[in-house]
Amino acid sequence: MSTGPAENPTVDVHAHILLPALQQLVAGADPEGFGAQQALEVRRNGPQSMAASGKMIKERWPQLTDLDRRLADMDAQGVDVQLVSPSPSHFYYFAGEELALQVARAANHAVREFVDSAPERLNGLGLVPLQHPALLVEALEHAVLECGLLGVEIGSFAGTPEDPERSTVELSDPRLEPFWSRAEELGALVFLHPFGCSLDERLDRFYLANTVSQPAENAVALSHLIFSGVLDRHPDLLVLAAHGGGYLPTTLGRSDHAWRVRPEAHGCAQPPSSYLKKLYFDSLVHSPAELRALVAAAGPEQVLLGSDYPFDMGSENPVAEVAEARLPAWDEARVLASNAAALGITPAAIPATPRTA
Template identity: 45%
Template sequence: MSPLPAIDVHAHVAVPEVDAFLEDQPGLARQRQVDAATLGPTSLRLNLQQMGDIGTKLTDLDLRLGAMDAARVDIQAVSAVPLPHAWADRDLAARIVAASNASVAAFCAKDPARLIPIGTVSLQHPDLAVGQLRSAVVDQGMRGVQISTSAGPGRELDDPRLAEFWAAAAQLDTAVLIHPWGCTLGERLNAYYLFNTVGNPAETALALSRVLFGGLLERHPTLRIWSAHGGGYLASYIVRADHAWAARADAHTTAEPPSALLRRTFVDSLVYTPGQLRHLVGVMGAGQVTLGSDYPFDMGVEDPVDRLEAAGLDAATTEAIRGGNAARLLGLARSGVDR
């Protein structure tokens, strides 16, 4: 029996249409100021250089397919580059999402056998986000949506105002992909690329912790939540959350401990080394880790399948991470991943 296709859940595409009409927006200028202060001048300069270097990889189909072939990846789930737009008002947010989702869908339609579109929503406007989610899944055939680690200042992922969004995601039986952008720790991260190496995993750990302790997965047991970069720092120290849950009334908010709830979520395999991947599988379970490359960024990897195989996991676990878990996450039929 031939193996399932290798499915990379973590890959990005640029959306020039959105970039063009955001360029003169005051909110974007303010976001860039915050990012620049958090990155620091050296990392900002290197980031700008990187975007110039990889720009064509973010838009060119042939380069992408060639990289996939070299990596032995059969299918990519493709989401927009995760730049935040929580500052956008309702009208602008609606334009951003409509243009982004149309662009991602059109790009993936160039090779629908190999590219799966992942949409976006304006989570800072929860009522809009519900409609955008339904449109992405029902009208555009997307297999999920990508969100940030919060819905903007003062609105975490467990905020009651997001209840209808999470209920809709559960009802539609679709994936929600959590992807960070930087960190709210601000200028404390302004050297050594701590913006990403500390900031991104810290933001993901915080977002997932709000999801777990907030009871979201107990209210919606079928909800499919995925997070980038191996779930950030949380999987490495979930035992501390379990201790708080057992020791303190203010943290005992769910019937199951945080580690059990974490194992209901999905993460990607982007943790770099064989030992770290084995640890991640031990924490999350063999059925909850998916392949992830973060194509085409420098904090990603060009050989996710090779790295998976280097971990020395048993054959069933390797096959699950290679493609079977992603097929479940994205609601793909197991027989040939028929879409």
């Protein structure tokens, strides 16, 4: 059983909290936009998955909101520290500028308050309004400099408030350059976590809206970062991809071939597969063989423990699942602890490199 921070604490970098007050804020301020998003989720997921997800959230409400339950679960898992982030359902990328900034600031404060309830076991990530590139730096600085969080969580794309279903803001969008620059300067972690998928009704049964869409969205979003040269222009940018980076890390042969033969795919300086060494991935791939493949493709120094706590598509025993991959002992230690330490992911009570303006 874990007893708190150790000399080399085991760190779970992918764990969520639910912020009911944030949902109430958005539903009250923009009921039309909120209702449209709810309808979109029904269309994307289908009635069977929506019913199952509603039951799951109700059952796991204590884990999403109660600190004591969370700490007990961490102890049972052998996790010393969680890096908590808001549930991606709180992105609210349909919100207009004023509400979007209000949402980001409220989320940042709420995460900070939750972290402060157990700073020896927790640290946190905030939110930024990806749908409004001009507001990203302000929201990032609020999260990191004012609230003392380690970075922010973003989705794989964002629409505009006028057309939230259309992916008008990709991670390759030139308007995001100031955000990438500032995140790099601050040493802020950018946690890429998809929510929703532009394939919509094609995935509305069999829970394909999660099992297929999230790995696909990760692959698309990371490809935008790679092929557009974002990682060339910002070599010290810290991007952590949820769910092991989805379909991308172990299927880059085709991307490398396109980079060699297609001029429009030659926007990055090196073959796409080489950028795996510039990205970080959580361990949540649900298969020992796939985790070994991820570590082999990206390198053991690029993979960190992740559980997606406490959702049903996460892992209730993330440390044990890493052990099942039978990695070399030093590589396993990196995934569980030392990679997080190298990135400055510490409990809030033990701050790493100070964030400066």
